[in-house]
Amino acid sequence: xxxxxxxxVKRVTxxxxxxxxxxxxxxxxxxxxxVTSYLHAQSEYDALMRLLENAWTSLEEIGLxxxxxxxxxxWSTDLAEACEQAEFIQESVPEILELKQGLYQTLGDIVxxxxxxxxxxxxxxxxxxxxxxxTPERTVVAHPFNPPYLLPLVEMIGGEQTSPQTVxxxxxxxxxxxxxxxxxxxxxxxxxATRLQEAIWREALHMVANxxxxxxxxxxxxxxxxxxxxxxxxxCEIFHVGGGEGGMAYCLDQFGPALKLPWTRLVAPxxxxxxxxxxxxxxxxxxxxxxxxxxxxxMNDGLVEIAKMKRKTQS
Amino acid sequence: xxxxxxxxVKRVTxxxxxxxxxxxxxxxxxxxxxVTSYLHAQSEYDALMRLLENAWTSLEEIGLxxxxxxxxxxWSTDLAEACEQAEFIQESVPEILELKQGLYQTLGDIVxxxxxxxxxxxxxxxxxxxxxxxTPERTVVAHPFNPPYLLPLVEMIGGEQTSPQTVxxxxxxxxxxxxxxxxxxxxxxxxxATRLQEAIWREALHMVANxxxxxxxxxxxxxxxxxxxxxxxxxCEIFHVGGGEGGMAYCLDQFGPALKLPWTRLVAPxxxxxxxxxxxxxxxxxxxxxxxxxxxxxMNDGLVEIAKMKRKTQS
Numbered sequence: 001x002x003x004x005x006x007x008x009v010k011r012v013t014x015x016x017x018x019x020x021x022x023x024x025x026x027x028x029x030x031x032x033x034x035v036t037s038y039l040h041a042q043s044e045y046d047a048l049m050r051l052l053e054n055a056w057t058s059l060e061e062i063g064l065x066x067x068x069x070x071x072x073x074x075w076s077t078d079l080a081e082a083c084e085q086a087e088f089i090q091e092s093v094p095e096i097l098e099l100k101q102g103l104y105q106t107l108g109d110i111v112x113x114x115x116x117x118x119x120x121x122x123x124x125x126x127x128x129x130x131x132x133x134x135t136p137e138r139t140v141v142a143h144p145f146n147p148p149y150l151l152p153l154v155e156m157i158g159g160e161q162t163s164p165q166t167v168x169x170x171x172x173x174x175x176x177x178x179x180x181x182x183x184x185x186x187x188x189x190x191x192x193a194t195r196l197q198e199a200i201w202r203e204a205l206h207m208v209a210n211x212x213x214x215x216x217x218x219x220x221x222x223x224x225x226x227x228x229x230x231x232x233x234x235x236c237e238i239f240h241v242g243g244g245e246g247g248m249a250y251c252l253d254q255f256g257p258a259l260k261l262p263w264t265r266l267v268a269p270x271x272x273x274x275x276x277x278x279x280x281x282x283x284x285x286x287x288x289x290x291x292x293x294x295x296x297x298x299m300n301d302g303l304v305e306i307a308k309m310k311r312k313t314q315s
Numbered sequence: 316x317x318x319x320x321x322x323x324v325k326r327v328t329x330x331x332x333x334x335x336x337x338x339x340x341x342x343x344x345x346x347x348x349x350v351t352s353y354l355h356a357q358s359e360y361d362a363l364m365r366l367l368e369n370a371w372t373s374l375e376e377i378g379l380x381x382x383x384x385x386x387x388x389x390w391s392t393d394l395a396e397a398c399e400q401a402e403f404i405q406e407s408v409p410e411i412l413e414l415k416q417g418l419y420q421t422l423g424d425i426v427x428x429x430x431x432x433x434x435x436x437x438x439x440x441x442x443x444x445x446x447x448x449x450t451p452e453r454t455v456v457a458h459p460f461n462p463p464y465l466l467p468l469v470e471m472i473g474g475e476q477t478s479p480q481t482v483x484x485x486x487x488x489x490x491x492x493x494x495x496x497x498x499x500x501x502x503x504x505x506x507x508a509t510r511l512q513e514a515i516w517r518e519a520l521h522m523v524a525n526x527x528x529x530x531x532x533x534x535x536x537x538x539x540x541x542x543x544x545x546x547x548x549x550x551c552e553i554f555h556v557g558g559g560e561g562g563m564a565y566c567l568d569q570f571g572p573a574l575k576l577p578w579t580r581l582v583a584p585x586x587x588x589x590x591x592x593x594x595x596x597x598x599x600x601x602x603x604x605x606x607x608x609x610x611x612x613x614m615n616d617g618l619v620e621i622a623k624m625k626r627k628t629q630s
Binding site: 019054058062063145146150151152153180182185188189190192193194197201202205207208209212215216217219221223225227231232233236237239242244258259262263264265266269270271279281286298301302304305306307308309311 | 516587
């Protein structure tokens, strides 16, 4: 409820019972919330319960919040009933614009206007989704990564009619709910993480199409190469550490010319002084207080743990 | 030595004492080899020893091979002396074509022609490097990921004058030495892993240049989103699992149209029937014998371990 503290929410409704909707339900349950799932049809029930039980095993292993219990779960195939007591709604229905528009029209009328409705959409914009909603100011995109109970990212952005207060409140809500919300600056196709992922995916498709690499080689290249680093640090911090004492500045000055080389089919932007400085300053701020030795140790210690974990799970 | 079994090698010479050359020395020492490093100048000695000591702490934590000891390390600033007893040479000098060409000319004359000389180059082709070498048939590219003692990938490819026997023997050598060699089909700029990494890197640069994301947001998007998955599975297997029971075939048929969307600045190839089948067949072969439930469990269990590790190291 927008007139309450975001940390005070106790009841969440998850609309949709597929991998994403079910995954969200598991996450909120593990965080100690009361969760109601809306199922489009009763036939979805068995698959949802299998998903919840599988997820619960993983979540117990990581550690549940105080009071977390599968007993706090309920479900309904009646949309109004499922939303009746909701203090927050996470919507995860199929990615069909008309379907979402119709749903937001209905929700806009039947749900208390103080309740935020967040969409898990991975590609549609809230500006488009909210067009037929009578109370669009409390609707926002909140895109998780699968499975939502194991990966913390939530990419957030409002539509043209969303109120800034909704975005702020929802960011606080997710922080309290154990997620890592990322409020985007612009509505861009694919958001941030999917754009980066899609760049890899498309380069990989080109390589297979041209007979430059097999599917298996692409996967081996990632898993045995840069992949473990990406679990620990993003691509900017990795280069910042890779640059040694000189950090990102050294890296850009050294590898800047490589941006002209055909090392991927994606043409790089011009490395202007402004862009160079934005990258360098961003890295310096992001890693404030940690010198090269500390960052390097963080990376190495993480890679050691991943190497040990792989040895254990693959033996 | 090409006339010996690749598994019989006991003595390795690492040419170059920077992060890559030193990292290779640490790796081979931990695998139980006798290692000699060639230092361009004695002034490089202190930094190299710090690198080896740091690496050794990590390597002990993962587990050393039988007989592995820092006592098996020696060094020299005399190239001929450093290479005298080598049964395998790993070259990691700076990425300057002329420098490497001159070095391979010298090595080609002074090193027993049965000894393979592998280059850590991350961008140059062996066809170019070996032009002035009198014995080019035993030279090959073997590009590691940094740090070479924690990330197993070695991307391999010969130049035009490299013998197929050299590539085969060297692949076996790396397998025996605890690495994950990947023999490429073609000499392509950036090889495979760097091309994929560069695609992400360039898309990220575009986003920063256009004010669509900050440096910190890009890193958060990767670390809290797709990053942990890439430590466990490559992008193809991830989609194969993400497609549920339907696997990669379902994913391509479902998300194929998204290849036309501007989800990255990289234009995708045409998803022809042939390309679709290459991806599907590749995934089916690569995961042979593991059904969706097994693959999904492998991913989830790995993500649970990464989540636990991060909680431990970040607290």
